[in-house]
């Protein structure tokens with residue numbers, strides 16, 4: 001029986017070889033940031049209101065002119081094909097069925113065009129800018145033609161965080177696993193069987209870009225060898241390539257939030273990449289307050305990193321976030337149950353959120369506001 005995200009996580013751990021589980025579950029360096037995300041969320045207390053009619057709950061929100069059925073979506077995650085072949089399409093379908101957005105990663109293992117259809121109305125595309133900016137240009141054009149609504153530029157990966165587990169497990173491209181990793185893979189025949197026909201999933205969208213050495217490029221993406229010269233002026237170049245909503249993902253500093261507003265960005269995602277980049281970064285819920293104060297309602301502020309229940313989602317909404325993006329919990333569901341597993345996780349977050357709304361006397365998302373925060377909240 002799976003009652004919560006930890007149950008899904010345990011099932012994923014059983015299903016996956018260690019190198020895959022540790023890649024998706026792990027954080028950077030000593031994993032302090034990963035733990036901080038969790039600890040700080042637990043410390044946000046809600047002071048419930050009573051005697052409020054909550055027979056009808058409304059969890060809908062509006063974002064960039066679209067209605068989301070619930071105030072959360074699926075964060076972009078690369079290499080989902082390693083968790084489950086066809087994982088990107090499964091996640092997009094689960095999101096579409098739940099009426100929430102799915103963000104397709106640059107490092108996806110499914111073609112942009114294949115994911116756009118099932119996810120259509122609420123599909124967003126996440127961009128990593130590699131050294132050859134022409135590649136980003138090609139991806140953006142494909143995403144626009146396929147009908148993606150918003151572009152998410154990830155700005156917290158100028159270089160990879162140090163993921164020591166991936167190094168130990170030999171997880172890189174070309175994949176030449178050490179003996180211990182090979183032996184562990186052999187102990188997971190159910191996982192292995194799924195890959196017999198297809199082999200190691202590829203970063204197909206990169207592989208399709210013109211005029212490039214695609215194998216070298218895929219290795220560069222997995223080692224997160226990005227264009228480190230990208231700066232605020234680079235946004236002007238992106239603006240020329242993309243005329244829809246542009247969202248910056250990985251903003252933690254209030255001054256960067258202000259700069260994003262000045263530069264005409266349409267939204268920011270407060271994120272420390274799930275604790276996978278700078279181990280000394282603040283928790284996302286802590287950074288969220290400062291970013292919200294800096295932005296003063298000018299543009300929507302989203303948040304991710306560490307959210308494991310609908311109650312956590314309510315905490316961020318009470319602080320003022322427009323919506324929350326969910327990462328690993330969806331991969332746990334995908335790992336053990338494919339599309340149905342991902343759908344079960346989204347359902348779980350929905351019912352946890354509804355229960356929290358009822359318990360706090362907040363029948364609408366708008367009613368989840370700072371008034372609910374308990375005074376003495378230590379953050």
Ligand SMILES: Cc1cc2nc3c(=O)[nH]c(=O)nc-3n(C[C@H](O)[C@H](O)[C@H](O)COP(=O)(O)O)c2cc1C
Pocket residue numbers: 023024025075076077078079105106107126154249271272273274275304305306307325326327328329
């Ligand atoms: C396996 C994995 C792959 C990820 N790949 C990407 C990616 O390709 N692009 C990106 O912007 N963020 C990526 N992220 C970060 C997520 O979008 C998100 O910020 C993070 O997972 C949120 O934290 P949570 O997993 O604790 O919910 C990835 C995260 C994981 C766990």
Ligand SMILES: CC(C)CC(=O)C(=O)O
Pocket residue numbers: 077078079107157221222224273276
């Ligand atoms: C495959 C990677 C480029 C995905 C990523 O951003 C991550 O592992 O955090």
